Amino acid sequence: MSTFNWWGDWRPTLTPHTGNLQPTDLIECTRIVGGATVNTAITGAQIIAASGSSATWGGITGTLSAQTDLQSALNGKEPSITAGTTSQYYRGDKTFQTLNKSAVGLGNVDNTSDANKPVSTATSTALGLKQDTLVSGTNIKTVNGSSLLGSGNISVNSGVSLIAKKTMVTQTGSSAIVLIASEDISSYIVSNSMIQVTAMYRKTVGASNYTPRLYVNTSATLVGATLIANFGTIGALNLINDNVANFAIDASGNLYAPSPALVSNTRYLNTLAGSIITIPSPCFLIWAGQLTNSADAVVMLNSNVIKYA
């Protein structure tokens, strides 16, 4: 630090103040050099530089109350926080509050797993209006024992099935019994059922008698066939007859036929004992007839075979 003597030279214009030491302050001091006093001027900047940039802890003397800056700074700090509990959190308003679901705005949360979450009242009400699972025969009816459930079409068993239908079959040219139509009815032979054959014939040529008959056999042939019905005989030209024959099937697969040895006229069955016939397997129903004059002709207008379950 250089020194110089103010006196005899000049002095700067200084304004006294009572605040903290400023770098521009000028301090006059007297020192003794070689037994003689020497006046020296020291700037505030020199003192600050010599003592460091700021005060250090431990270097401050006096009472705490005397440290006004420090006290002011401390006064600006938060007071000590008294610990709460582990179930609390420190809220923005500087208070400890219970840490729960309400604290985070989730008061309705009850920690239920997704799988166990109940549905809303509205959803429950809507579901309550829906049809229960359909259980055939329990809350949904069946049709003749057939379930309505499932895909595809339902086969409604009314108990009556049309097995076969024959139309406009002409027989000519033989005095022997001639096969004019046949139908495999094997799949319709069931226990405890009835088969009904209706048939209408019209004599179209000649006036000889014609006797339509029904047979069953294991194939579509008359050889070895079993006669199960004689229909009404027609003779006169253009005469039309209408015939019905019923056959009962028992639980053992026997077919009960009206007495075929006799001609049963339209809708009448004779009073003689009928035949109990073991149904052939496979079972072919055969329409046949006999023209006494081979030059005549007859037409089977229509014949239906119906099964009653």
Place this chain on the structure above:
Amino acid sequence: MLNTFTYNEIEYTITGPIEVISDTQLHVPTDKGIILVDDTMDIYKELTNG
């Protein structure tokens, strides 16, 4: 007189008079119903003494 015959491994017992249907056919009453027998069956000749 023949009173039984076998056809297609089934034995029939004739139970009544035979009805002649035509030159080639018979109606034979049996215990299993009335059977149409024609001249292609062995029993036909026996029944007609042919």
